[in-house]
Amino acid sequence: MNSINSQGIDQLLQELNRMAAQAGGDSAPADAAGGAEFGAALESALEQVNAAQNEAARLQQQFDMNAPDVNLHEVMASLQKASLSFQTMVQVRNRLVSAYQEIMNMQV
Numbered sequence: 001m002n003s004i005n006s007q008g009i010d011q012l013l014q015e016l017n018r019m020a021a022q023a024g025g026d027s028a029p030a031d032a033a034g035g036a037e038f039g040a041a042l043e044s045a046l047e048q049v050n051a052a053q054n055e056a057a058r059l060q061q062q063f064d065m066n067a068p069d070v071n072l073h074e075v076m077a078s079l080q081k082a083s084l085s086f087q088t089m090v091q092v093r094n095r096l097v098s099a100y101q102e103i104m105n106m107q108v
Contacts, residue, residue, distance in 0.1 A: 046089065049082075049086055053082045053085075056082035059078045059079075060079065063075045
């Protein structure tokens, strides 16, 4: 069973924190791990969420077809991981939209 790699989400959050610090006037240098471009980190995180959902759907379908190598515990764990990763991505999206709206409302 594939486990969800949270490295992409961690990079995304580090990048968001770095951008927030810069917007607040803090000129601290970016972390070495946060050097990846924001768009690439976001795309990677979306791909990981999609992969988790696809894996959960595949396991659920195999379980429904009574595949002997798939048990209920594995299916439920996979579904919960997919759900959690999706909820996390929705929260990241909400924060991105909020940050975008705040930037657009700033007076120059």
